[in-house]
Amino acid sequence: MTRAFAYLLGSLALLQGIHAIGQDTCVSFSSASNTFPVVNNKKASPILISPDEWPGVQIAASDFQADIERVTSVKPSLSNFTTPASSPAASKPPSGSPIIIGTLGKSSLINHIVNTTKLDVSSIEGKWENFMTRVVSNPLPGVASAYVIIGADKRGTIFALYDHSEQFGVSPWYWWADVPTTTHSDIFVANSGCSHGTPSVKYRGIFLNDEQPALQNWAAEKFTNGTGAQFTGSPFNHLFYTKLFELILRMKGNYLWPAMWGSAFGIDDPLNQPLADTYGVVMGTSHQEPMMRSTPNEFNIFGKGTWDYTTNADNINQYWLEGAERARPFESVYTIGMRGFGDLPLSETTNVALLEGVIQNQTQILQQVYNETDVSNIPQIWALYKEVEGYYDDGMRVPDYVTLLWTDDNWGNVRRFPTVSERNRTGGAGVYYHVDYVGDPRDYKWITSTQIEKVHQQMSLAIQYQADRLWILNVGDLKPYERETEFFLTYGWDAGKWTSSNVTSFLNQWAAREFDLSTSGADNVASIVANLTRFNARRKPELLNSTTYSLINYREAETVLNEWSTLLNASTQVYNSLSSAMQPAFFQLVHHPILASSNVAQMLVAAGQNNLRASQARLSTNQLADTVEQLFEKDFDFETQYHTMLNGKWDHMMDQTHLGYFYWQQPMTNSMPMISRVQTKKNALAGVMRIAPEGTLGAWPGDNPNQCAQGYGCPPPTVTLDNFSPIADRFIDVGAGGPTPFTFTVKSNSAWVKLSATQGSISPSNPEQRIFVSVPDWSKLKAGSNSAQITFTATAEGQPSLSVPVTFAATKNTPASGFKGFVEGTGVISIEAAHASRNSTVQGISWSELANLGRTLSAVTPLPLGDVAFDLGAGPTLEYDFFNFNNVQGNVTVIVHMTPALNSNTDQNPLAYGVQIDSQPAVKVVPIPSEVPGGLPNGWDTNDGWVANSIITTPTKFSVTPGAHTLKISMITPGVAIQKIVIDAGGLVPSYLGPPESISV
Structure with missing residues (x-):
């Protein structure tokens, strides 16, 4: 299939073809005079790379080769190439015009081209993660022209390659979310090429966290034979991490805090740490794990004594020394400082002087391990998380070269940004942010519930106030938060692309890329996703209960359910319109979160209505109880659907419990909300008919504490309406008070009252009917208060006639002439x-x-x-x-x-x-x-x-x-x-x- 569309993204240019999110395009799918053929007429340009290139670049080049084949079904050759200047056995010139890949200052091939052609690389030279590409004439003996891809450093080259792959049609999520590749017969790149300058944020990473039960169970099934790591049992081995490294780099990220609950990155698999460095991913450890050691897990295995620096400093220092020695060969960012065991505060007796001493000793460890007096060039962060920020507020300071990592409140609200006086620190500042969390007031780690608009609003402040040295996002299990993870990294890659006026267009670009949609189709999916995250961000699903949304005022609960229903219908329509190859990706990224979230909302509101109707002595209580039970079971059905698609590829990824929280921690199993039932064979004491007007928890006739203060002997109900009410009518429910069928009539004593029905019948199979009351012509009412009586009369075989009067109070107001507002x-x-x-x-x-x-x-x-x-x-x-x-x-x-x-x-x-x-x-x-x-x-x-x-x-x-x-x-x-x-x-x-x-x- 072919995709060609045009759309305008805020300040971004009008684009043709696929746009790599956050990067200007240089790719097209038809030939022009100013383009270079990557693949044309089923012939691919050969790819050349120097054998002395960084290993990570060679891995990315292999992916680049595979991506071209994914898009075009034509596999280009990928060859090591040596020049006469670098080797006596120089390679023969390729046939045709090649694509030449390399890193400035590392690749002898690129160095030769720059020297012999006098190619101007000053725009990227010596700059962090920059790249440039362009067609170069006579780059090598016997080669008339080549498309040259040059990175200022190894990740600059890697990002250039993955950026092109994305523009060709390969989503970063091709494996992690099963997004099909958009195919084309031909690929061309502009002779002028693509380029990118220094990223807005130097270190851009994710943190796998709270990974049990979902991610850990999935990884154990997919990457082990049932036996985890020797010391911890962790399934997070190099087979898992290399998949993750590639994903991070494809999203222009460069940094990782590895899974930590029950895992220890450095010892679980001896290939983990060297392969991270090989791929080009900078490793760190979380806010509670100093000096590149997975604490408390590693300390429990290898440590001596207790985690108490006042009594066991020597053993703890030795433990940290071994962590630094293990990390020294690899690119790392050291977390310094100290927290208590298991993500807990240190003892209340801990004082600032002691903690400053901890950091002084950690500095000495780094000096010893790196054999350098000046360790300011070794990246270090001090995470000001929870109580640690209090130490800073109390006057604790760290060396100027240490990055201050400010944090959010775990709910997406950044606690502090650098003040003007703090912005001149050489170590700069960063932000630790969450889209997943375990803790007060409640865990949220089941499903997407963060708006990218909220992320942008907070992180744009971070950019403005120069908290831009390092960003790390807690992504929990990763899978439920794919889109939000990518936005966080994309924004850190190039914050200037995304402003308050165009940030919502990220979703349009994302939808077009992931689901091969037209402009209108992408707009539709973007709107669907925006509402999904809006509805779940109103209150995390784990915090919802049966009365969160008012059951009686402003028709709030019903409006919320209608919104979910509309959203579900829209998502279902898109899902059904997609090819079978595309449906799994859409299901994971959009449809399943809507199915599951909508179901939870329906279930909880139904439970609230069930309990309300029980208090109102209404037989419909039982139908609602049945509905709750059915919806509760459907929750597991949606989970099963997720786990069984694609032959179980993502089995366990939705294991997370989310129903039945009774304190902050996850429930050990999902449990249904409490429901009530009324006896099916017994009539209510007050008679066969129940009248429940809008806006009250009460019901008539009979006694109910919600009818009036004393709860008995209350007057008939009143409903009110005025001519400027945004809800233009009121309803009155007529319900069964038991098993006895009855018919009813509705009459008003005023002609200006409109009734949606004047009669009806109620039975156990049809236990309630809603009557709407309105004023169709307010001109017929006098100014001010107007009153009418509406009488509901029930007739049942063998029962006396039962009547309930309801006062309808209508107020006609008139604003001053000429008023606007x-x-x-x-x-x-x-x-x-x-x-x-x-x-x-x-x-x-x-x-x-x-x-x-x-x-x-x-x-x-x-x-x-x-x-x-x-x-x-x-x-x-x-x-x-x-x-x-x-x-x-x-x-x-x-x-x-x-x-x-x-x-x-x-x-x-x-x-x-x-x-x-x-x-x-x-x-x-x-x-x-x-x-x-x-x-x-x-x-x-x-x-x-x-x-x-x-x-x-x-x-x-x-x-x-x-x-x-x-x-x-x-x-x-x-x-x-x-x-x-x-x-x-x-x-x-x-x-x-x-x-x-x-x-x-």
């Missing part, structure tokens, strides 16, 4: 932050929309980023015109919904913004309180804290009379991202996502 409905003005009436610019900064970021629509943040801060009310300002008809004792409450964040500019310079109504004094809002050193602020924690809820809400009261007003939100500090504003005029009721957006006139 948002109008109060049901006592609330709800506004998506992007929908401002006006947006001012100050010093070139204004509020800009971050598309897709957040729980409902998007977010807004001040851009461009910088160190600029403003006094209260002086910064760029968003204005929202609104009209209210009500207040509460003369006040309204403005509730701002802000994207979770931390005071990453230090607590002394916290995130802040200003809120003002009309000309009243502006109020400075500081949503995040200060934290104890190494800790987290109040409000962050618990299952209902702002990190679990994925939102920070801050209320501010203003004295406001009914009428037209303007709400103003002004910038004080950068980094604030606001999603939604809710103005409570007395009608706000509880919900998870907040009220739907108000009507704007």
Whole structure:
């Protein structure tokens, strides 16, 4: 099949053919006067490489050869080539024009070409991971022209090769996600070639973590004969890691923290560490594993004494010395410092002076091992993770050449960025980030739940504030987070390509590349993926419960399920339209996460509705119980479908339990949410009919604590509606109170009331019917309050007639003539932050929309980023015109919904913004309180804290009379991202996502 499409990616050029994500293209699939043939008319240009080239480049060249064959079914020759200057037995000139690969300063072949042709390589010479390519005339005796691929260093060459492979049609995920290669009969490259400068982030890596039960069980099945490593039993041998090394390099990554729970990279397979270096992957160890040793696992095997530096320093130093000696031959980044055993803090008695002594001794170890007094050229990081950041806050310092690795809160919110005074350190700074986590307030490691828009919003701050020396991403088992992993590495490779205005287009490019889609098809899949991650990021699936989304207010739970249903239908349509070869990739990367996540959402909402109906004495309780049980079993069916596809290639990768959490740690098995049942043969005490109006947990007739405060002798129910309600009707459920069938009628005493039905029948097989009540013509109502009575009457054989009256209160409001803006409905003005009436610019900064970021629509943040801060009310300002008809004792409450964040500019310079109504004094809002050193602020924690809820809400009261007003939100500090504003005029009721957006006139 052939793919040729064009699309515009923000600031990127209009492209033809395949675009390597994050890299400008030089590849085409038809001949032109200014192109060089890689494959043309079933003939491939030969590939030449020098025998003295880096081994990793030779491996990549072999992959390059295989990739060309994957795309064209033509296999080019790959030959070692020596020049007369480098060997008396020089190779014969190839027939035709070759592709010549090599590293500047390493390859004698490339050195010869540069010297004899005077090729200008100054743009890459001596620069980290740069590359250039171009057609060169007369590069070798007897060769008229060649396409020369030159790297400034070994990874520069490796990245050049894999970049071309991606442009040819080979996804980095061709093996790890079974993405089919897009085939072409011919491949051409531009004579001017491709190039890439120094990456935005020097070290760009991933961290395999929390790898039990999924990744470890899978690797044991696929890469061992049932017996793991000698000391640890780990299955992560060189057969596993070489697959991973290739993937990392294809994504332009260069760094790895290996699997650590139950594993020890350096001893599990003696080939692990040398092969990492051979391939070109820089190795490190995690924040808790100093000096290139897998601690605690290796210390448990080889260490002497206890992990206590106050009493056992000599043995610990010897243990670290052996780790450094083992790592010395290979390219490594040393983690320094010390944490407790098993990712725990050190003893409370540990003091800064002791830890500084630890690092001094580690420095001496490096000096001894490398036989150098100055070890500043040996890459070292100090991970400021959890309590270690507290040591820094308390005054602990490390040598200037050590990289300070700032961390997020494990939930994607970076705790600190370098201040201005910290940005001149020679070691620079980096970020440790998570898309998977085990810990408080709850594990999340089952399925994708991170928005790339959130990653970009946080890591763009890292770029701005120069935390760009090293980025490491905790990817857990890797497989559920393929797309997010690639975005993280792609952004670190070339941050300048991705701005707030085009970052969402990453998904379009990704979808086009992975699934061989047209522009419109890629747009569709990008939208599907954006909603998948939005829905799961609202609240991690592991934290969802049966009442997360309101069952009674704003139709929230039903809206969420409708969204999932729409998303599932869209994904299913795409899946069914793909070829059988493409379906496994789409299933892994898109469809399975939607199937499984949608199923969990449906199950939990059904459980909530089940328990609600039980409290309302409704027979439909039992149908919902059956539904929950069916959905619970389907969860395993989706897991099985994943494990059995492709003859079980990914067996165990979905082993992770995720249902039935009762504390932070994963449950030992999936368990179904609690459900209730009512007796099928017994009628409710209050009669055969149950009436449950929208907006209440109560049901009539009879007693229910949700009908009124005392729970008995309560008046008939009332439902309310006004003409500016974003939900234009109300419903009333008519349900069975037991096994007795009945018919019912619905009548209103007012002609202006519209009923969706005036009669119906209820039975055990049809236990409820929903009646919608609305006002089709508000002009027929008087201004202000209007009231009607709706009577539900049930008739059942052998039973007395049963009637329930419901008051329908309709309020007709009218804003002032000529008003434009948002109008109060049901006592609330709800506004998506992007929908401002006006947006001012100050010093070139204004509020800009971050598309897709957040729980409902998007977010807004001040851009461009910088160190600029403003006094209260002086910064760029968003204005929202609104009209209210009500207040509460003369006040309204403005509730701002802000994207979770931390005071990453230090607590002394916290995130802040200003809120003002009309000309009243502006109020400075500081949503995040200060934290104890190494800790987290109040409000962050618990299952209902702002990190679990994925939102920070801050209320501010203003004295406001009914009428037209303007709400103003002004910038004080950068980094604030606001999603939604809710103005409570007395009608706000509880919900998870907040009220739907108000009507704007």
